[in-house]
Amino acid sequence: MGDFQIKVQPKTYDVVIVGSGAGGGMAAYSLANAGLSVCLLEAGPNYDPAKNVTQLKWPWESPRRGASTKFRSFGDFDACYGGWQLEGEPYTHAPDTQWDWFRARMLGGRTNHWGRISLRFGPKDFKRKSIDGLGDDWPIGYDDVKPYYDRVDKLIGVFGTNEGLPNDPDGIFLPPPRPRLHELMIKKGATTAGVNVIPSRLSMLTKKINNDRGACFFCGQCSRGCTVYADFSSSSVLVKPALRTGKVDLFTDAMAREVLTNKEGLATGVSYVSKNDMQEYQVKGRTVIVAASACESARLLLNSKSSRHPNGLANSSNVVGKYLHDSTGAAMGGVLPQLFGRKRYNEDGVGGMHIYSPWWLDNKKLDFPRGYHIEYWGGQGMPAYGFGMGIENSNGKYVVNGKQKEAGGYGKSLKEDQRFFYGAGVGMAGRGEALAIESNLCEIDPNTVDKFGIPVLRFNVKWTDHEVKQAKHMKETFKEIMHNMGAIITWGDDGPETNYGLEAPGKIIHEAGTVRMGSDPKRSALNSFNQAHDCKNLFVVDGGAFVSQADKNITWTILALSMRASDYIVSEMKKQNL
Amino acid sequence: MDRRKSLKVFALTAFSSGVLLDACKPSDKKTIIEDGASGKHALTIDRYPAEAVEHERLMSEKFFTEHEMQTISVLSDIIIPADEVSGSAIDAKVPDFIEFIVKDRPENQLPMRGGLLWLDMQSNKQFGQPFVKLNHDQQINIVDQIAYPKKAKPEVLQGVSFFSLMRNLTSTGFYTSEIGIKDIGYMGNKPNQWNGVPDEVLKQYGLAYSEKELKECVSFDKA
Numbered sequence: 136m137g138d139f140q141i142k143v144q145p146k147t148y149d150v151v152i153v154g155s156g157a158g159g160g161m162a163a164y165s166l167a168n169a170g171l172s173v174c175l176l177e178a179g180p181n182y183d184p185a186k187n188v189t190q191l192k193w194p195w196e197s198p199r200r201g202a203s204t205k206f207r208s209f210g211d212f213d214a215c216y217g218g219w220q221l222e223g224e225p226y227t228h229a230p231d232t233q234w235d236w237f238r239a240r241m242l243g244g245r246t247n248h249w250g251r252i253s254l255r256f257g258p259k260d261f262k263r264k265s266i267d268g269l270g271d272d273w274p275i276g277y278d279d280v281k282p283y284y285d286r287v288d289k290l291i292g293v294f295g296t297n298e299g300l301p302n303d304p305d306g307i308f309l310p311p312p313r314p315r316l317h318e319l320m321i322k323k324g325a326t327t328a329g330v331n332v333i334p335s336r337l338s339m340l341t342k343k344i345n346n347d348r349g350a351c352f353f354c355g356q357c358s359r360g361c362t363v364y365a366d367f368s369s370s371s372v373l374v375k376p377a378l379r380t381g382k383v384d385l386f387t388d389a390m391a392r393e394v395l396t397n398k399e400g401l402a403t404g405v406s407y408v409s410k411n412d413m414q415e416y417q418v419k420g421r422t423v424i425v426a427a428s429a430c431e432s433a434r435l436l437l438n439s440k441s442s443r444h445p446n447g448l449a450n451s452s453n454v455v456g457k458y459l460h461d462s463t464g465a466a467m468g469g470v471l472p473q474l475f476g477r478k479r480y481n482e483d484g485v486g487g488m489h490i491y492s493p494w495w496l497d498n499k500k501l502d503f504p505r506g507y508h509i510e511y512w513g514g515q516g517m518p519a520y521g522f523g524m525g526i527e528n529s530n531g532k533y534v535v536n537g538k539q540k541e542a543g544g545y546g547k548s549l550k551e552d553q554r555f556f557y558g559a560g561v562g563m564a565g566r567g568e569a570l571a572i573e574s575n576l577c578e579i580d581p582n583t584v585d586k587f588g589i590p591v592l593r594f595n596v597k598w599t600d601h602e603v604k605q606a607k608h609m610k611e612t613f614k615e616i617m618h619n620m621g622a623i624i625t626w627g628d629d630g631p632e633t634n635y636g637l638e639a640p641g642k643i644i645h646e647a648g649t650v651r652m653g654s655d656p657k658r659s660a661l662n663s664f665n666q667a668h669d670c671k672n673l674f675v676v677d678g679g680a681f682v683s684q685a686d687k688n689i690t691w692t693i694l695a696l697s698m699r700a701s702d703y704i705v706s707e708m709k710k711q712n713l
Numbered sequence: 714m715d716r717r718k719s720l721k722v723f724a725l726t727a728f729s730s731g732v733l734l735d736a737c738k739p740s741d742k743k744t745i746i747e748d749g750a751s752g753k754h755a756l757t758i759d760r761y762p763a764e765a766v767e768h769e770r771l772m773s774e775k776f777f778t779e780h781e782m783q784t785i786s787v788l789s790d791i792i793i794p795a796d797e798v799s800g801s802a803i804d805a806k807v808p809d810f811i812e813f814i815v816k817d818r819p820e821n822q823l824p825m826r827g828g829l830l831w832l833d834m835q836s837n838k839q840f841g842q843p844f845v846k847l848n849h850d851q852q853i854n855i856v857d858q859i860a861y862p863k864k865a866k867p868e869v870l871q872g873v874s875f876f877s878l879m880r881n882l883t884s885t886g887f888y889t890s891e892i893g894i895k896d897i898g899y900m901g902n903k904p905n906q907w908n909g910v911p912d913e914v915l916k917q918y919g920l921a922y923s924e925k926e927l928k929e930c931v932s933f934d935k936a
Contacts, residue, residue: 180761180762187759187761188758188759189758189759191902191903192757192758193891193894193902194889194890194894195889195890195891196756196757196758197756197758198756198768198771198810198813198817199813199814199817199818200810200814200885200886200889201889202814202817202818204764204767204817206761206763206764206767207764211758212758216761222763241761294931296929309931310929310930310931311929311930311931312907312909312930312931313907313908313909313910313922313926313930313931313932314909314910314922314926315910316910316914316915316918316920319910319915319918319920319922320918320920323920334926334929334930341931342931352904352905352906353904353905353906353907354901354902354903354904354905355901356902473918477914478911478913478914478917479898479899479900480900480911480914481900481901481903481905482901482907482910483901483902483905483907484907485907515898515899515900515901516899517894517899517901517902518885518888518889518893518894518897518899519889520814520885520889521885522884522885522888522889523881523884523885523887523888524881524884524885525881526880526884527862527877527880531863541861541863541864542861542862542863543860543861543862543863543876543877543880544860544861545791545792545793545856545860545880546791546792546793546794547794547796549792549793549880549884550793550796550798550799550896553884553888553897554798554896554897554898557897557898557899
């Protein structure tokens with residue numbers, strides 16, 4: 136590179152934010168509305184679900200009929216640009232360890248993909264060590280976060296019901312949709328098994344909440360992004376209105392390389408490479424907020440070494456990258472024979488389940504710590520790649536319209552079978568809390584860089600016995616629910632040889648814990664306001680800040696804590712502390 | 714053209730892929746721009762630049778020979794023929810889908826090509842002709858030997874694997890086509906007001922919504 140030079144953006148911002156997902160989007164929204172000037176860096180391209188449309192498209196509009204590709208791991212219609220592997224951006228593993236890393240590269244990040252399951256942590260979720268002696272308590276409790284959960288509920292919109300449960304707090308809810316047919320059957324079967332079933336809590340607008348966003352029209356396709364913004368994604372609900380304030384400059388295709396610091400050790404801005412011209416840039420800010428996803432944020436800090444921060448930025452505690460954990464996941468599926476040959480009607484509903492089961496048991500009576508919630512699916516979905524495959528595993532097993540047939544076949548008889556079995560599938564999955572432990576970590580691989588020359592992460596994560604026992608319990612519960620419903624299990628009846636079907640860590644895409652908060656600067660990187668102990672004008676507002684992640688999808692808490700950190704930044708600036 | 718503008722163009726005109734490709738793959742620029750400008754391979758769904766490049770590449774390649782495509786067509790129409798409800802696999806352009814999907818998912822290439830040859834060899838052995846040259850009864854005779862995994866003879870199990878793959882690809886191709894979706898009876902993918910399970914269906918299964926559900930859940934006036 137003969138003419139290597141770094142271009143310095145002329146403007147100095149009040150805040151430079153790395154990442155436009157839930158954490159970064161909320162910070163940009165909150166701080167821009169407080170009047171601060173904001174530079175928002177996003178490693179992927181711009182995106183607007185009203186313009187980049189896959190919603191209401193038919194399967195044949197994808198030449199692969201919606202099958203997944205390396206560009207869209209969750210199918211050709213999925214809104215999310217990214218995947219388990221990104222070209223030119225590798226990650227590595229320590230021997231005999233597992234971590235599947237999903238990265239979104241687009242405005243709004245992974246909020247374009249997630250299931251919009253919007254659960255508050257409960258009072259117990261912040262104080263697990265006090266309950267079971269494992270891990271650590273958060274330096275804050277539910278009462279500290281509750282006002283922000285309330286504000287997030289109102290700002291973004293979530294449906295659900297107030298059930299008065301001790302550790303699944305009530306919220307400010309829009310009305311939920313009525314259960315679908317298979318969901319009524321699940322509810323019966325689960326209730327008989329002693330498993331509580333309540334309306335799900337998803338950030339989708341069953342009623343209009345403002346003039347910027349429409350109401351849900353029940354196409355069941357939130358994963359494709361919503362053209363009327365009736366579901367939550369950071370791009371449409373936070374970044375768009377933030378841009379309208381005129382206070383935010385958005386730089387897309389900007390891959391952060393390093394957080395810059397001065398000789399006092401304070402952050403001065405961010406250096407990044409623009410993917411458009413492969414040139415190096417620097418942008419200056421009074422405050423830097425990192426929200427690149429738990430692992431990317433840890434990577435960025437570890438790669439930001441200086442004489443004042445020789446172990447990586449904000450890492451005098453040596454915890455950055457450690458305590459990495461994902462949700463546990465295990466699933467089971469089958470068919471409901473009573474739904475064979477069912478009547479057809481449009482049951483798309485919202486883009487997700489209408490019911491779910493919050494954790495219902497007391498761990499004192501169990502052989503594992505921490506709980507899990509159960510998600511359910513089934514019904515008359517839109518056919519996509521994979522539909523109708525494997526008929527030879529079904530059509531010999533069940534009597535079709537009064538006839539016992541030989542497995543396999545072809546012709547008019549095959550068409551009869553496909554019609555007969557359509558819409559009879561049912562399934563469920565557990566999402567549980569894994570323990571955040573110090574030895575599960577990501578670190579900088581000393582030998583490998585990505586295509587931008589940035590050192591990459593090496594993962595070193597192993598499940599413990601706790602998580603395996605939890606998966607075993609999930610499978611026992613699922614079997615009982617399936618049995619009670621009269622369902623026939625067709626997959627997921629796993630035993631100890633596969634750790635009871637426990638998914639590889641990372642697979643549930645709830646990475647957290649790598650830049651954790653705490654009151655002791657020797658054992659944590661951030662204080663209780665997501666502010667670095669070692670660098671007062673540096674904040675981390677993604678899942679990295681989490682001490683533990685409950686069995687609740689982490690987005691709602693990322694949003695609440697990012698809003699809380701933003702309030703704190705404004706107040707500290709007013710006091711001239713930042 | 715700046716990045717944001719070009720993205721906008723990309724979103725608004727489905728075949729503007731050429732506009733964006735300069736940065737992606739300079740060596741192929743010329744042909745891709747021509748294809749893009751003609752809209753030959755335009756898609757109606759959102760594509761980002763790297764996807765558009767990959768799409769053009771896949772569309773510029775051909776995998777199956779004419780003979781193989783003929784065999785695939787005959788087989789797919791045996792697997793999904795027209796009946797009183799809907800048309801056939803050929804009506805639904807399933808062979809074109811199969812040509813695309815084996816390029817897109819190359820793990821299918823060897824099993825398909827080898828399986829088609831296996832089929833021709835068996836046809837030749839039993840009836841002295843490749844599969845497409847057999848009469849309908851002879852074709853059905855061969856298909857019956859490999860269409861039922863549990864009762865198939867051990868010496869034709871490779872054929873069973875191939876036929877199962879053909880049945881899978883034909884079924885998925887058919888039921889994700891316009892004809893197939895109508896056949897299977899999927900009623901959604903349009904703006905709707907979800908009012909819950911229709912009353913007569915609840916009755917059929919002896920189910921009902923609870924008072925709590927009726928009170929709490931969103932509902933719409935039935936027009």
